[in-house]
Amino acid sequence: MVTKVPFRYVYQQRIPFISRNATPPNLHRIGRVKVRKRATARRERYRPRGNMPSSSPAVNPLVNLRLRLALDSSTINSEEAMATTNPIPETTAPPVRAGADLLVLLAAMPPEHRQAVLANLNAVFAHEEVVIASPDPLPEETEASFRFIPASASKVNWTLTAADFVSAYQLADKNQARAILMLGPESSSLSPAELHSLAGGVLNASVDLAVPCYALPPYAGLFNSAILYPVTRALFASRVRFPLAADLGMSLRMSQHMAVTAQRFTGANQGETPVWPVNEATVAGFAIEQFPVSPQPPSHSNRPDLNTILPFVTGPLFSDIEVKAAYWQRFRTLPPPFQLPPSPQARGAEAVMDIAPMLQAFRLAHTNLQEIWSLVLPPASLLGLKRLSATDAAAFRISDNLWARIVYDFLLAYRLRTLNRGHLLGALIPLYLAWVASHINITASGIDPERHIEELAAAFETEKPYMVSRWRWPDRFNP
Amino acid sequence: MQIVSLTMLQPVVELNTQPQYADNTTLWHHITESLHQSLLNVLSLLLAILPGILALVVALAIFTAIGMAFSALLRRALAAVKFDERLARGRNSLDWAPSTSPTELTARISFWACVLLGLLIGVSAFDASYATATMQTGALLPYLTRIVGGVFLLIAGTLVARFLARSVLIGAVNAQLEYARFLSLGVKWLVLVLTAATVLDHLQIGGVVVELAFGILFGGIVLTLALAVGLGSRDLVSRSLESRSEHPAESSSIHHPTISEESIRHF
Secondary structure, eight states: OOOOOOGGGOOOOOOOOSOTTSOOOOTTSGGGSOGGGHHHHHHHHTSOOTTOOOOOTTTOHHHHHHHHHHHHOSSSOHHHHHHHHOOSOOSSOOOOOSSOSEEEEEOOOOHHHHHHHHHHHHHHSTTSOEEEEESSOOOSOOSSOOEEEEOOOOSOOSSOBHHHHHHHHHHHHHHTOSEEEEEOTTGGGSOHHHHHHHHHHHHHTSOSEEEEEEOOOTTBSHHIIIIIHHHHHHHHOOOOSOTTOSOEEEEHHHHHHHHHHHHHHHHTTOTTSBOOHHHHHHHHTOOEEEEEEOOOOOOOTTOOOHHHHHHHHHHHHHHHHHHTHHHHTSOOOOOOOOOOOOOOOOTTTTSOOOOHHHHHHHHHHHHHOHHHHHHHSOHHHHHHHHHHHTSOSTTOOOOHHHHHHHHHHHHHHHHHTSSOHHHHHHHHHHHHHHHHHHHHHHHHTTOOHHHHHHHHHHHHHHTHHHHHHHHHOTTTOOO | OHHHHHHHHSOOOSOOOSOTTOSHHHHHHHHHHHHHHHHHHHHHHHHHHHHHHHHHHHHHHHHHHHHHHHHHHHHHHHHHTTHHHHHHHHSSSOOOOGGGOHHHHHHHHHHHHHHHHHHHHHHHHHHHHHHHHHSOTTSHHHHHHHHHHHHHHHHHHHHHHHHHHHHHHHHHHHTTOTTHHHHHHHHHHHHHHHHHHHHHHHTTOSTHHHHHHHHHHHHHHHHHHHHHHHHHTHHHHHHHHHHHHHOTTSOOSOOOOOSOTTTOBOO
16 A cells, blocks of 8 residues: 655656657667667667756756655555666666566557557557557457557546556556556547657656647637636646546556555445546656647547536546645645647637527526525626626626636535535536637637636636635635 | 002102202302313323423433533544544545534534433323323324424425425526426425325325325326426427437437537537
C-alpha cells in the first residue's frame, strides 16, 4: 500500500523533456542498434536535447528532490525508486530487465481502429519490450515483439474510470512494466510521433503523468472548456487543458498512486467512477507534462447524451474537490502558459450555429426550476439569470464571472447537500446549455474560442476568493 | 289456617296508580345525582390516569435530558478520538458535509434513541394506569402505536412526494417538455393522495368511504395527467411517427429535438 506524499514535499515544477518544436525522432534508427545494447540506446533516445537542463542527479537539485521523495515513500521499493528517479544511467551498461518496458492498455474499440493503433505502436515501439492489454481479442502475432494479454472490459469506455486505473497498475505490476500508456477508444487518430511523446516522458521517468492536449474544433469539448478546465486550473493551479483525457501516459509510481486512489472506489463497488489523475498528480507533487495531439474524429459510438454525461463527470469532480479542500484553499502559483496546438476549423464553421434550442431549454428551466435554483444560487446570480432569460438570442451573453460563481455555488451546494445531489447536477444542465449558447455567440462575434476559454479560466481564478469564503463560512457569507 | 292462606294468595286489587316520581324535586334530584355520578366517574378516571400522564411527561423529560447529556458526551469523546478522520481512512472519500459528519450523526442518533426510549416507557406507564382505571387492558396503546405509525407514514409520504416531484420536474425540463411543472405537480399529488389514503386506512378512519374517495381521486389525477401529456405531446408523437416512417431502420426510441449534435461535442 502506498502512503500519500506529505505536503512538505510537494513541489510544482514542469520538466521540459522534448521540445515541442523538435522534429520527431528517427524511428528507424533504433532498429540498427545491436540487441545487447538496446537498453542503452533506448535511454539515449529519450535523452533531452538542445538547451534542456541536465537530468543528472548530481547536478539537478530537482531530481535529487524527486529521488528523496521516492525514497521517503514507504511503499515504493528501492529498485523502483531508482528506476523512476534516475533517468540517465551511469556509464556502465544497465542490467537487462526481466520485465516489460511499457504496458499499453487499450480501451475497447472497433477492430479497424485497433489495427490502426497497433500499427502506430509498431512503428514506434518495434524494438521495445511492450505488453499490450486489451479487452478485445488481439492478433496472435505481429511484426513487432509485442506481447498480448487480456484485460477486463470496462462498462464506461469513453473515459478512464477507477477500475481502469486499478487494472492498469495490477497488469503493470504483474508484467514488471516501467511505464503505462492508456489509450482511449479514439486513440487511432494519434500518430506514431504523438504516441512516442506520450510514452517517452514516462518511460524516461522525467514526468510522471503525460497528458495529451487535443487540438479540437471550436465547438468540441465544450463541457471540458466550461467546467473541467477552468475549475481545475483555478483550484489546483494546473494548466492541463484536458484534465479528463482518455489517453494518458503514467510512470509506475503515478500508476501506483492512482491505483490506491481508485481502489477506494472499486472497493465500494463504484469502479465506473471517473478519477482525476491531474488532481492526484498535482496534490502528490508529481511532474505533469502535456503534449499537443492531433484532433480526434467525432465518434458517437456508445457515448451517452449530455443529461447522463454531466452528472456522471461533475459529481466525481465535485467530490474530489471536496476531498482535497485542504490543498486548494491555499494560494498556488500558476505554471507558465502552454502553447496550444492550432485547432482545426469545424465543418461548416462559417455557418451560423442555431442556439435557439439551447436558449429554449434555458428559458424553460428558468420558468420551472426557480424553486431549485433559489436553494443553490444567491440573489445576485438569480437576478443575472432573470435578465438573461429576457435577453434576445443575438445579444445573449453570460458574463464569465457569473458563470464562475454559478459553478462555484453548485459546488458548494454539492458539498452542503442542500438538495439531492442528482437533482442538483440535473439542475445545472440548462445553465450549462445557456453557457454554450453564450460561448457560440461570443465566438461568432469574431473572438477566438481559445481566448474566450482562457478569459473564462481567468475569471474562475478571480472568483476563487468568493468560493473559498463560501466554502469556509457557508452560513455567514451569502451575498 | 286455610282462610289465612287464601287471603295471602289473593291478588292485590288495589294498585298504586300514582307515578313513581311525581314531583319535580324527585326528578331534579335524580338528574343531579346522575350528573354527579358521571362527574365522579370522569374525575376518578382522570385522577386514575393522572399519574400515568405525569409518568409520561416525567419519563420523556428525564430521558430527553439523559439523551442531551449522553449526546454531548459522545460528541466530545468521538471528537477526542478523531472518529471522523479514522472513519474517512476506510472510506473512499471524505463524503461528509459538516452537518452530517459521522460524529454528529452518532450524537443525534443517540439523542433521539433516548427520547424514543423515554416515550416508550412513558406510554407504557400511561397505558398501565389507564388500563387499571378503565379495566380495558391494551385499548389505548395499540391506537397510539397506530397514530405514531400514521405520522411516520405521513412524513415518509411527504418526503417521497417531494423527491419524486423534483425528479420529474428536472427530468422533464431537461427533456424540454413544456408541461414539466404540471407533470411534477401531478406526480406530487398522486403520492400525497396515496399517502393520505394509506394513513387514514392505517388509522381505521373512514372505512369504505376512504377507499372510494381515493379511487376516484387517484383515477381522476391519472386521467388528467394522461390527457395533458397526450395532448401536449401530440406534436412530439407526430414528429416521431413521421421520422420513423421516413427512416424505418433507425432508432426506435423517441428522439427529442436536441441541440445541433452534428457540430457540437460537449465532451
